[in-house]
Amino acid sequence: MRATYKKCLGLLLISGLLLSLFYAWSPGTSSRVDIRSRQRGRIQKLLQGKIQDTISVYQDIGYHIKDDVASHLAQNTCVCRANEDTFQLPFSNPLFPRVWAHDIVLAFLESHPDPSGVKRHRAQEYGSFQKRSYNPADVLIVAEAISPLQYPTQGVKVRPLKTIIIPGLGLKEETGPNHTVYLTASLGTFDVAATVDRVSVEGGGEKHMILSSPLLSALNRQLQFVTYTNTVFHPKTADTVLFATDVHQSFFTIKVEHGIIPKLYNTGNPKEYNISALVTFATKTFLRYDKLKDLIDSIRQYYPSVTIVIADDNEHPQAVTGPHIDHYIMPFRKGWFAGRNLAVSQVTTKYVLWVDDDFLFTANTKVERMVDILEKTTLDLVGGAVREATGYTATYRHTISVEEGGEEGDCLHIRTGYHHVIEGFPNCVVADAVINFFLGRTDKVQQVGFNPRLARHGHLEFFIDALGSLHVGSCSDVIVNHASKIILPWTKTDSDKAYDKFRYSSSSAENDIHKEDFYFKNRLKCMTSH
């Protein structure tokens, strides 16, 4: 009885111990991580010092500036210059379009109650943004010449908290009694996946490891088995590694990041081409149900079962029904870009086609051509052409570039035109902005998004936000018609009048939002445009 009693007591004690262990121990590394700001570590400072030494030599040797090249280099700050003094020939504007300059800083600050406050606020927000986006993999590193060290300068990547073999490490020096290399990291540890005879490994499993051997070839063989394990978790950063001998130092980065998780769309059997499984049409409507109905009727002549997503911010929404129609009701006057962002957020197909609610599909509106170019190239978005009742067809191609400025902000430059014609697609070009009739990869368009603050008008803002994310093209042979804008005043319908009144009456509040977003959100100083 006593034995059983003791066993029970023992079991109870063990269970109690287990339970208290459970409460005390949480599953996770108990180490702490400081994510308050990106401190430059010891290795980073060493690296910066070395670069300074490397590039400050030969200062005594003279040179002659080559203006035609030097003038293309970015300066410390950027400027926006209009070209008011261009000789203006009659009919010359299409040939030599005039460049306008807009001072964004002035336009926004002059009407602001607290200009110095908002300047400071913007600088603060930008500072936090820079700290968050800082990645050691972007820092300048220069490879020393005549270094005995061989090492990978690019392409080394480890998933967070995982282990890899570091490829390409080596040492080339004159044979001697002893050969030693040192490896140091900040966010991870080193070890060896295999050992080689006559090589001593000191600090395996730590942030600083020393390998040495009297035999150079053995040390080199050992260097082929050096591993790096990331120990300080971060979803997307890089560890700067110092690889050195007693005399020489080299630096390289190991990127610490997850692999890209793909977003692949299952569009059904590739042999059975099904446009409805590939594309969703999206539009925003306000005060123009008649035009919207005409649009839908015209679409259905050619695409009877493609899903149409409609974002609607009318005050008194009407039902918009029909098969494959998804109608979303928004609060009254939420606006243009809010509606675009809503519509696009609901798309589940691989591609989304943006159409305005006053477009009309015709036999020339071959969406399949747009799908074709996105399937076959690296483009993420391709615009088409919009044909007015007069026959005038617009593709609205623009190029956009941003010049780095100083504290005042960057300079935005917008020009009509494009970059290149696309090989294999003679009617198509690469540009940065296109007309408001385009097919885009849904996941990429969703990633850029449409700024929901822009209520009444906006177009290029999307493409400015898309810079660097979207590869943009434009094909002039996929044409949609624009419901006629040539309406004599006495023939305008009530809905036309209501729409015009709403859309085209300028609102200073609306303009203020645009100015604010250029100044604050995009941190711009000024812009030039055609």
Place this chain on the structure above:
Amino acid sequence: MRATYKKCLGLLLISGLLLSLFYAWSPGTSSRVDIRSRQRGRIQKLLQGKIQDTISVYQDIGYHIKDDVASHLAQNTCVCRANEDTFQLPFSNPLFPRVWAHDIVLAFLESHPDPSGVKRHRAQEYGSFQKRSYNPADVLIVAEAISPLQYPTQGVKVRPLKTIIIPGLGLKEETGPNHTVYLTASLGTFDVAATVDRVSVEGGGEKHMILSSPLLSALNRQLQFVTYTNTVFHPKTADTVLFATDVHQSFFTIKVEHGIIPKLYNTGNPKEYNISALVTFATKTFLRYDKLKDLIDSIRQYYPSVTIVIADDNEHPQAVTGPHIDHYIMPFRKGWFAGRNLAVSQVTTKYVLWVDDDFLFTANTKVERMVDILEKTTLDLVGGAVREATGYTATYRHTISVEEGGEEGDCLHIRTGYHHVIEGFPNCVVADAVINFFLGRTDKVQQVGFNPRLARHGHLEFFIDALGSLHVGSCSDVIVNHASKIILPWTKTDSDKAYDKFRYSSSSAENDIHKEDFYFKNRLKCMTSH
């Protein structure tokens, strides 16, 4: 008269010429660009050959594998192993949680009418995806030892079609009668911003440039003025540059990309803390207007003027009114993640707080604490804790990792737990997934998005999609209450019964969508989880 006549004719001819020039000349580079697939150029092939040579030496020297390290290396493929054979003590599950394994490939393909077809289709889509995401800046490059060449290995960036000086170029060899270096690129041209006496420059303005001089110091001074101009437009790529002497070759990349255009939010005067300018609350509602009303009432006790965005896909939507409430009506049963994506797409403030429609705010629901940690750290999203009526409080912290697999797909591993405690925030940790009560940076949450195909349930899918994009944290001291789920069957309201019937009845179609998205969209092979 004749002179005037001639002048007029002359003017007409000039105008005619100008007009025809206009039609013939379109503003843009007339060159073509091939964006159909990423061909590996000559330089890339040279680089690959060199790496092969570099790493295939010393093969004759033996080694002994270190299992404890080697076992952590990724294999050619990945596996998902359950731990069914763990000794299961009573009460041991929290301490030694069982790991389950799910074969995603099997689950999806076994019920598919055309398994080999969909496998092929997935491989095809993945291939296109890889081609589009390929960037020469990710390719492995190894710096040769004892090379006379000095060059930048990281950090060189040029904006598309712009010009930069390449930093850090140099040559260190024994002085001789002649010193020559060669520079070759594919997507741009070289030149010099300044010339140095006694250095000959051949090929300035072209893709291949040769610099030579009898004076080594002069050549090195000249190398400080070498420029690179990107000429083949691409919004985000890299040019691999070959920098060589007659005997030695080195490779480095120049990234070609726009700078990051920031998305900064103007949250008003930082001195006047205004939670309404900083945060928008977002929720999705279905069949639970009573609970939604309770949520709103509880919010308003503490946050009278924060905007609440509500996505509503009820069949017969009721009005939800009140100041600072934005109510969006969706097509009936569009679903959970579609509603989340919609709500988040409408947010214009810096942060968005996700709440479920059956939460209740209390004095412990201090959103300011969540704002504080996002303001002060590099976190993009921070979860709180949800308290059940029983007092049980959940943070639902999980870690997620993806192991690279082969053709069959990757392996997803989900575990309860976290990575580190956050310095300065003792109740907060870094994790990969958290509970459905979180504050996030609006732009980052919008970039990840909520997959609108997931209609009835879904949670971790968002965090899987967020891997690598969001830095996720969790604080246990910001608590929201969960409206009691402990309802005796006879006290359930009609809306409770309707909701349960809808939410919890399993739909094979719904499960099929989840399986399909794991298999196809995320290209997974299997997963393990607690």
